[in-house]
Amino acid sequence: MSHEEVMKIARKRGFLWSSFEIYSGVAGFVDYGPLGALLKNKIMNKWREYYIIKEGFYEMESPTVMPEEVFKASGHVDHFNDPMTQCKECKEVYRADHIIEEATGMDVEGLENQKLTEIISNRKIRCPRCGGHLTHVWSYNLMFQTLIGAKGKKIGYLRPETAQGIFTPFKRLLRFFRNKLPFGVVQLGKAYRNEISPRQGVIRLREFTQAEAEIFVNPKEKTHPRFHTIKSEKLKLYPAENQEKGKKPITITAGKAAEKGIISSELLTYHLWLAKKFLVDIGIPEDVIRFRQHLPTEMAHYAIDCWDVEIKTNRYGWIEIIGIADRTDYDLKSHSEHSKEDLKVFIEYKKPKIVKKETVKAKMDKIGPKFKKEAAKIIKALEDLDPKIVKKELEEKGQFKLELDKTYTLLEEDLEFEEIEETIKGEKIFPHVIEPSFGIDRIIYSLLLHSYKKEDDRTYFNFPADIAPVEVAVLPLVNKEKLVQLALKIKEDLRNNGFIAEFDTSGTIGRRYARIDEIGVPFAVTVDHQSLKDHKVTLRNRNDTKQIRISIKDLTRALEDLLKRRMKFQDLSRFYEIQD
């Protein structure tokens, strides 16, 4: 539970290192060491199990460098930008808009830097701390900028989220899913934010790994086919209202939360539950998980409802590790406007709608001779007019003046009104997007923190068997040639069967167990003298250090059952002799 102890072991045993240490390091970057990389991959693959296999979403991969247009459309170029100013005397840095709003009460959101600078000098706004003069306003954008191409004319940015890489090929995706909602697309990968001053180690990184799902749905159908199966599952929620009124979080069933509108839709509720199930599955205890709703003031520009999954930590309090948002149609709409591409989906009505409609048409035999060459454009213009207005004007004035490049006067005899029935099969809409966005690095931190166990003089990571980086250790009880040879052979066999197996002869058996416990190896195979005669070895369970004696030929099968969590060690011990 202690941050310091856990991070110390994480560093010592090769889970997490700060990057570029030999060059003093750079804040906000970390290396995943050998065990960290294994752990991270296992967690990401578990995530794929949940979102790709079980939910039926598909994964894609887009570039991490993207052209400026993408982030103009997404709002990151404008909204991810903070206007800053600094006191010339005391060097304090401020948000320029905040300081103006405080001093004058003006709403200056969205104004250009030059305008803000003018306001500061005209209104004689000074440093609130020391009264000193303030510098001109500059922009601090949290995106890393780069130049694309040899001539360096095209501005590019490192993506601040993986999501945009899913929105931009939306037309292709829609075709891949055969033009039908709902569908989900996921992406796991790196994202970048040039934080002003990253602290808190792995909690706020400049380069981090996200696992995001973008689920495209019909706005009228924000539910999930399996919602009924999770209705009575309990969620610990901290709604915005409770935060504002200083009340405590509530525990409520998924069904009630959606029904009462605490969470804005059944689908969003389902994804809150799913995120929690995932976290519990990889080994984060349920009682350190809660869902906190964004306050209206902190909600991102694109969302209508957003819940953070938070984990309790001893050092940082409750930290956000997952954000689950209803992004509505913000992104697709905006990309559609900027790119001039149609990013809508055709939704077919269950029953076609029959609409009665009045139309006005030109009588060709009248219009033709009357207007000759100009008739064509008049006919075309009539199609776009509201027939009611034409009819009304005709009735009142006996003629209708059509304003085009010049005025054409149309009489009642030139026109024909008709009421027709039109069958509308459906409509084109922008889908809404439900987005669970996982911060993998923070999840790993939370997992390390909450898996760490200390018992007497023993420490271990209580990783689930299928998450543990090293799966099994093979150890000779003592370093006698024959035992070492047999242990090596068993290790090779296990590796050939796909297990991540380690072997260790250093120190005494107790020290070896301690070493593998410290990195959370769930099972150990120990070869003793008896093994040479009866071809049996002991299999040790990390959490309770209990052992059973099992024949070497059964080992692969037993370990497979254990590591895939088809069987618990306790169940296995019914079939085998228990060792003291």
Added chain:
RNA sequence: GCGGUUGUAGUCUAGUCUGGUUAGGACUCGGGCCUUCCAAGCCCGCGACCCGGGUUCAAAUCCCGGCAACCGCACCA
């Protein structure tokens, strides 16, 4: 970005104030001996003054700058 505190092997630390032999110890790690089940013991070995500049005959030690970590403030679409 601002202010404060701190930087000695993988880890913890002595030495820094008061400049002066080969920077000392413990644990860890590697090799060996021993050892029949949970960090035992013995022998051997690897391994450090954050980086750069200055002052000085001489800098881990004093001064300046940088970097990093921690704490507070600010920031965190």
